[in-house]
Amino acid sequence: MRNMHGSGALQVTIEVPIPVARLIRVAGRLDRSAARCVLRLVDAQLAVAAGGHRAVAHLVIDVEAVSCFEPGGLEVLRDAVPHADRHGVTLWVSGCGGRVHLLPLRSRQALGLFRTFPTAELALDALAGAVAADRPHRPPAPDPAAYRIATPVPQPRRAVDAHVDGPGPAAALSG
Structure with a gap:
């Protein structure tokens, strides 16, 4: 999904790294308008899960490639x-691990309301471990010591891209 607004471009990609999780990678400028686009995509994924089409237990919103956090962007996402x-899906935010202290105060405060992982790879490793242990809704808390350990190169994941030219309902994406 790509959406142009203001002087920045929002790019969003949905990946299906494990059957019970969707990884939503966000790149570009995250302002209120961009966050509303991401919310529509989250709503579409929740609707697919609620319809029984897929057993989605986790949504991970990765903001590592966000270049600018405008006031209110993370507040809208919360x-x-x-x-x-309400849909029985756990929402995670990843990608702020090494730069939380660089975020504007309002963004840091909003980030404190999310369940977080420092990187998407750590989130997916923890969620995959929980699935392997037959605990899809209660992954282990991330270990702060693990943040200093080099993570293996992630395996290629199946990606689904969509294009959105402006406001409007996000198309249901198959994944």
Whole structure:
């Protein structure tokens, strides 16, 4: 999904790294408008899960490639947390591990309301471990010591891209 607004471009990719999780990678400028586009995509994934089409237990929103956190971007995304909870889906945010202290105060405060992992790879490793242990809804808490350990190169994941030219409902994506 790509959406142009203002002087920045939002790029969003959905990946299916493990059957019970969707990884939503966000790149570009994250302002309120961009966050609303991501929310529509989250809503579409929750609708697919609620319809019984896929057993989605986790959504990971990776913001590692976000170049600029505008005021309110993460605040808008936090609206997805209770919505995901109502659908029995755990929402995670990853990718702020090494730069939390660089974020604007409002973004740091909003980030504190999410379940987080420092990287998407650590999140997926933890979720995959939980699935392997037959605990899809309760992955282990990330180990701070693991943040200093080099992670293996991630395996290629199946990606689904969509293109959105402006506001409007996000198309249901098959994954």
